Each structure stands twice: as C-alpha cells, then as structure tokens.
Amino acid sequence: MIDRTTPEPTVEARGAALPGPSLSDFEEARERLRGIVQETPMERSRYLSGILGADVLLKCENLQRTGAYKIRGAYNMLSQLDAEQRERGVVAASAGNHAQGVAFSATELGIRSTIFMPLGVALPKLQATRDYGADVELRGMDFQSALAAAIDHVERTGATFVPPYDHAQIIAGQGTVGLEILDQVPDVATIVVPLGGGGLAAGVASAVRQRAALTGRTVRIVGVQAERAASFVDSLAAGEPTTIVTRPTIADGIAVSRPGTLPFSIVQAAVDEIVTVSDDDIARAMIVLLERAKLVVEPSGAVTTAAIMTGLVTSDGPTVAVLSGGNIDPLFMERVIARGLAASERYLNVRLALPDRPGQLAIIAQIVSDEQANVVEVLHTQHDTWTSIADVALDISVTTRGPEHAQRVLAALRRAGYEPQVR
Template sequence: MGGPANGRLEGMTVVDQHTAAVAIPGPSLDDFEAARATVSAVAQVTPMEVSRYLEELLGVPVFMKCENLQRTGSYKIRGAFNRMSKLSEEERARGVVAASAGNHAQGVAFAAKELGIKATIFTPTGVALPKLQATRAYGAEVVLTGDTMIGPLRAASEFAKQTGAVRIPPFDHHDVVAGQGTVGLEILDQMPEVETVVVPIGGGGLMAGVASVMKQRAALEGRSIKVIGVQATNAAPYPLSIEAGKIVEVSVKPTIADGIAVSKPGELNFDIIKHTVDEVVTVDDDETARAILVLLERAKMVVEPAGAVAVAAVMSGLVKATGPTAVILSGGNIDPMILERVISRGLASSGRYMKMRIPLPDRPGQLARTSEIVADENANVVEVLHTRHGTGLQISQVELELHIETRGPEHAEQVLEALRREGYEPRTDF
C-alpha cells in the first residue's frame, strides 16, 4: 500500500514492507504523545483482557482492548476531547456542533461538559433511546431531524453557518486522529510484544490513529507490526478505495453495525490508512451477531455490533497472525432491544436456534407427536404456530411452525433427521 502521500506530511518516514520508504501523513509520534497527555484528563486507560477462545481459533495469544469499558462507552471521547481542548477561547464561546446517531454524539457532549462549552447535536429521529438519553444527560442540546444521517449533517452545517459554532468531525481531522491513536499507544504499553492488531473501520479515525502509531513505533524499534482493518460487508468503502488508489463512495445497505456504516473514507484517514494498513476485510451481520454472542458468553463483555467486527473477523478465519494479537472492542453502546434481536440472530447463525415449518395431515395428535420427537432428541421448543393458511398446503393439511433451541448445528441436524425418519418433511430457517 505504498506510494506518495497526499497532503500535509507530518508523520515520520517508515519502511513499507512492499515498496520503498514512505512518509505517513497526519500526526507524528510526538503528536500522539501530546494527545495522550491531553485526553488522560477524561479518558480511562482501558484494560487488555486475554481471550482463550480466540487464542484457540487463531493459534496465538489474543488480547482484547476493551474500549467498550471506556467513559461514554466508546473510544470516541478521546478524539472529541483532544480536538475541543485545542479550541481558542473565542471558539469555545461560539459553542460546538456535531451530527451523529451514536458514540460521537456522546463523546462530543461529554467533552463539552468537561470543557464548559455549549454543544448542539443533530441526530436522526430514529436514534436509539439510550444514546439519546445519555447525550442529553451530558448536557448537550439534541435536535432530532430526518430519518437518516443526511438530515442531521445538513442541519449541523447550516447551524454552524448561522451561529458560528465550531463543527466537530467524527473522524476526518488531525486532532481527532491524534486522540483516537492514543488507543494504539496504550496497546503498545500493555502488550509490547504485539505483532498483529485488528481494528474496526468506519470513516477511519480510529484505524488511522492506531495504524499510524503502530507503524511509526515499529519503524523506530526495527520490527514489523501487521495492522488489519475490518468493515461491515454492507458498508465497505475502504477495500474498493485502496484498490482504486483513491476515495470511492459506496451505497450503504442496512447493517447492524450502524456505528461504522459510512459511505466513504475520510480524506486524511484514507491518506494514512493506504500507507499503514496491511489488509482490510469485511464481515456480514450474521458473523457480527455470532461475535457479540461469544463475547457475552465467553468474555462477559457487552459490545455493540460495530465494536465486535474485529472479533467477528477472527472467528470467521479472515485474520492470519503469527504472533501475539490485539483485537479492539471499540464500543459497548447497544440498545437493549437491539441486543435482544442480535442475540437471537447470533443463536440462529450459530445453529443453536432453529425455525422449522412442517406440513402435517389435518387430524388430531400430530402436534403432540412432533413435539414428542423433538423432546426425545433433547431439543427445547420455545414457540409454536399451528395454521391452516400456509402457502402451498393441501386442503387436508396444516402447517406447524416450531422455534427450537439446540446445542449447535450437529444437534439441529439430529432433530431434523429424527423427524424425517418418522415421515415428516421439515423445512428449516436457521
């Protein structure tokens, strides 16, 4: 991913493993260290937790950087506070404005409260209630507008023009990147032997900061650190942009990883990432849901979908590592209602929750018989629908829909085979 950097070059020169030496644009190591001193006033040094489960999958030691345990529930407080701490007294007096549906809103609101700055946040009308309540609780004025982020972005821009409020971008700014990169400094302090780092990517603020820190420190120490980015399959502009050598905008499709659902890279972020990131992979919603479930069960961690994609990439076999690996859990702000749906999706995609439809003769005893077969296979029926109105049924038939908990794919197939042996024809929807 070499080539000449675009824009202002502030980072040090590192040796790209594929081409010649290149200069990393954006913050230098001194900038990142200065940002660390600044954000230490509000941000916690989050723990690195070992994951035996991921270690078994990857074959090397794996630690999770738990930014889901950060104040405001994500790493976003770092970049927002670093940026806002550099505002002049005149700029602070004008206030700040941001457009966000989630973690950036809370980061800006919290930073504004700590710095005594008035904050106005524009957000879509469908914003999750916990995020809305948290942002308001930090003292920001929240304005609901539009069904998507297009409305809030336009409204924030217009508000800035009319009032003079300073816009705080979520990722595409030198000071924001420097603040987010402090996560990388902490990883290096907590895990000096790290050889691979796996990072979620949306617009690229966290990825740019962490990757720049890793590559600059590795160059100074005469070693290599592999950096892998992860995007949601339905919102993945970085693989296409890196391949094209320029920013490519994509159409964002629905994804549970809404925190990283960005249509195009940030300009500064892309300049940094194309020189520092070794690979960008994508994961789909089912893979992300499985990761959230594993984090809940194995690590006792509540992680939002965007924050779990790095774990999803490891679980899906997309990460190849030869040494100690750090996986960033970038946030934990998930609506309990969404969490319930995601857990159900994770159970289904891991073969532990199965929905089946069975055509039955319309005569007494059929429901009892099928339930008996399922029970004999030690599966648990959690929901039943019995109807004469299913599509494709004969007049003499009914359709039974069963929702069943199983121990996994093999057990699910065992239940299906038992039903088939008794002459039934179950159709499944895992």
C-alpha cells in the same frame, strides 16, 4: 479482502513519512487525555486464541467512558479550541458514539454543545447524549439530514463543527488506543481494528507504526469493515476516496459511504490488509463475546472478533482485537442475539406440514423432547396456502446445542415421516 502486504518496509516509510499526526502529536494527545479517558483493560481470550493459533487479547474500548473510543478524539480536539471558539460552542451530527463523546467532552471543558441526530435515533443513545449535557436537535430520518442541519447551524452561529473522523486532532486522539496497546502488549504482532470512516484505524495504525519504528519493529495492522458498507475496499482499489452505496447492516457505526480524506491517506500507507465480515458473522461474534468474555459489545465493535472467528486474520504472534464500543439498544440487542443464535444453528426455525387430525402437535413435541431440544415458540395454522387442504402448517422455534444437535433434531423428524424445512 484487500491484502497490500509488501516486502519489509524501511523505518522511514513506516514512521516519519506517514501523513497526518506525528508521533509527538499522539503523545501530546495522550497527555491531554490523562485523567479524562480510562486506560481500558486488555483481556486474553482463550477461545479466540484457540481459533487463531496465537494469543488473542481484547482491547476493551467498550468499557471506556461514554461506552466507546470516540471520547478520545473529541476531547483532544475540543481541548485545543481557543477562548473565542469555546464561547461560540461546538456542533456535531451523529446517531451514536460520536454524539456522546462530543457531549461529554464539551461539558467537561465547559463548552456548550449542540448535537443533531436523526428522528429515528435509538432512545438510549438520545437520552445518554442529553445526560452528558448536550442540547439535542432531532432532524430528518437519516444521518445526512442531521448533518445538513448541523452544517446550517454552524453557518448561522459560527460554532465549531466537530467531525467524526476526518480531522488531524480527532485522529491523534483515537491513535492513543494504539499507544496503550503497545504499552500493554509490548510484543504485539498484529492489531485488528474496526474500519468505518477511518479515524480509529488511521490513528491506531499511524501511532503504532511510528512508535514501533523507533525500535526497528513492525506491527501488522488489519482493518475490518462490514461487507455491506465496505467503502475502503472500493476506495483503495480506485486509489482515492470513493463514494459507494451502502446497504443496511447491523454494524451501523461503521457504515460510512465514503472514507475521510485524511484517514484514507493514512490507511493507504499504514494498514496492511482490509477484510470484510457479514452481518451473520458479526452476530455470532457478539454471542461469543457475551458468553466467553462476558462483554457487551456493539456490532461495529465486534467486527474484529468476527474476522478472527471466520479465519480472515492470520498471525504468528500476540494479536490484539480492538472492541471499539459497547453502546447498543437492549431491544436491538435482543434481535441480534436471536440472529446470532440462528446463525450458530442454536436457534432452529422449522416449518412442517402435518395431517389435519388430533395429536399431531403432541407427536412433534415428543420427538423434539426425545432429542433433548426445547421448543420455545409454536405457530399452528389451517390457513396457510403452503400446505395442501388436508394438512396444517406448523412453524416451530427450537433451541439446540449447536449444529450437530440441530441436525439430530431434523433427522429425528425425518425418520418419523415428516419433511422439515429450515427457515
């Protein structure tokens, strides 16, 4: 956790002195986006409010057109291109939300767009980008390969490259989320925002700081990163953008190895605190959003909920958690749900050694049933070297009602003389 809380800053320090877009830039961006983007809903969460001890509201950018906030920055930048730039077209590299935002915006403005995506991109994201009107080129197995191909295309054709976050006009567009938050929740005390390359967090923090400064108010801004890709934590400690080695994370939309230069300078000045959450935290948060709020939110968008659920966010007033996107492959969603249930101890994987004689499997099934749990998967084998030659190995997957229920199931198995191992 990086906590950079300081004594009460002056209006100048929190407002006009910020680098990057001015308040008028954010307001002009909002006018450009009028009729293009939706003013997304603000939903109160009683569950999260109970955890935080203050009102928690969810800013539902997962319900935005194209399924994420990215359309805001893309359209704001593309709408300001001159006639010659529009004629040459635009290029972007992305495996997800940025691709869709650029494709939609370009088509809306009558601009040809070419999007470079890695070969392994999820089919729903690939198809959506094509459906929004882009020419999609698949290059390499990772984002860096796609990015290199996009830069080469720009050099050959003179097309305009649309960066995902490190551009003043992109940041100005993303910051319109912050202006909407202030209109929808005028007394907001804390805003929690996902943090990857920094475009969204920088835009929201700057727009909110500058607007609030006009009335002498301050709003606390908390950025949330995936702990396996927390480039801002190292960069702020170093005092400059720093490249880190990211590790695989389900929050791939914010898995950025180096902050953008302009976003870093804004975040450094305007964001109060940065916290990190684990993949298990994120998976649990996605389950809560599905069950309690009826919202489908991608892992990168659920990090703010995860931060509140794990007690990393404190607030003494209305708190807004930005849900930045809802684009997720259904097959991956299935895996995340299973992981989230396991992390919440509602999906219990147990291994047992059983005597190799008839009826043992039926005994285990009866014990689980007596505890009102449900067996959903069974693997019974005599060929596992984990057991002695006189035993068989049994792997069972059981759904429970939570940690206490899971412990009752395990206790019942132990009372019957078995030694269950949770996997």
